[in-house]
Amino acid sequence: xxxxxxxxxxxxxxxxxxxxxxPRATRxxxxxxxxxxxxxxxxxxxxxxxxPGDRPVVVRAGGVAAAARPGPGGSFRVELPAxxxxxxxxxxxxxxxxGAGEACEGAAxxxxxxxxxxxxxxxEETIAPGEGRGRYDGAAAPAVPGMPGLYARLAADExxxxxxxxxxxxxxxxxGAPTVGFxxxxxxxxxxxxxxxxGPPGAAPPPAxxxxxxLLSSIQDLLAAWPEKKFVLxxxxxxxxxxxxxxxxxxxxxxxxxxxLRRGGPRDxxxxxxxxxxxxxxxxxxxxxxxxxxxxxxx
Numbered sequence: 001x002x003x004x005x006x007x008x009x010x011x012x013x014x015x016x017x018x019x020x021x022x023p024r025a026t027r028x029x030x031x032x033x034x035x036x037x038x039x040x041x042x043x044x045x046x047x048x049x050x051x052p053g054d055r056p057v058v059v060r061a062g063g064v065a066a067a068a069r070p071g072p073g074g075s076f077r078v079e080l081p082a083x084x085x086x087x088x089x090x091x092x093x094x095x096x097x098x099g100a101g102e103a104c105e106g107a108a109x110x111x112x113x114x115x116x117x118x119x120x121x122x123x124e125e126t127i128a129p130g131e132g133r134g135r136y137d138g139a140a141a142p143a144v145p146g147m148p149g150l151y152a153r154l155a156a157d158e159x160x161x162x163x164x165x166x167x168x169x170x171x172x173x174x175x176g177a178p179t180v181g182f183x184x185x186x187x188x189x190x191x192x193x194x195x196x197x198x199g200p201p202g203a204a205p206p207p208a209x210x211x212x213x214x215l216l217s218s219i220q221d222l223l224a225a226w227p228e229k230k231f232v233l234x235x236x237x238x239x240x241x242x243x244x245x246x247x248x249x250x251x252x253x254x255x256x257x258x259x260x261l262r263r264g265g266p267r268d269x270x271x272x273x274x275x276x277x278x279x280x281x282x283x284x285x286x287x288x289x290x291x292x293x294x295x296x297x298x299x
Contacts, residue, residue, distance in 0.1 A: 010087035055099025111164035123169035125236035143186040146284025155189035165191040237261040237268035
């Protein structure tokens with residue numbers, strides 16, 4: 001359910017990706033290894049084995065196909081307009097085939113254009129508790145109690161129109177498979193999953209500055225993708241999230257309907273005075289009550 005790495009609008013999908021050589025035995029890990037969202041709209045497709053010469057990559061979705069020759073580093077980009085009289089909607093399956101004949105499947109996510117509000121959530125300690133950088137147990141990891149249900153309620157507005165729920169994770173693309181498993185097992189609503197670019201095998205966890213830049217730029221990408229929508233932000237009080245959200249709220253003041261930060265311990269509560277207007281919570285129920293008070297959560 002969570003093989004998507006991108007998003008689109010009803011008229012056009014912009015499919016970006018990379019072809020690279022990797023042993024077939026590591027195909028799944030390699031296929032997710034460079035996960036990063038394209039700007040402004042896109043779904044990433046990662047292929048194994050470039051193939052001879054500069055043979056084009058052929059990308060198909062919804063009966064529409066386009067080809068692109070890989071550029072430097074194996075990167076490619078194609079635009080897929082919706083067929084005449086049709087609009088892209090929901091999850092759009094995307095298939096790409098490299099010049100070597102290797103195929104890879106992905107998906108783009110297109111929310112209901114009538115939905116006026118979306119959700120952007122960080123991952124670590126917001127929905128998955130007690131996790132340090134560089135260590136992750138995937139589907140076996142517990143979810144923060146109540147958060148899957150809260151996000152499921154947020155995914156539908158008062159008129160039952162699908163809201164985009166987007167996940168931004170401070171982890172490398174190679175962790176995509178366990179991250180996907182976590183979201184699926186705990187029944188979080190579907191939506192784009194934005195991962196960091198991976199380092200070389202055995203590399204140290206990314207420095208704080210790189211994590212900050214990834215989270216900030218990813219949230220800005222999502223805001224640029226759907227300029228007509230407003231968003232609710234969810235993050236962890238004890239990480240980079242409060243500073244990043246303060247920056248986003250200042251730049252996009254009219255488009256942020258609420259900022260919610262989950263406390264992870266007593267030290268997080270001490271930070272609250274530095275972030276006026278943000279809602280700090282211990283339980284999903286506390287956040288739900290405030291969202292309902294603001295008219296953002298249906299019964």
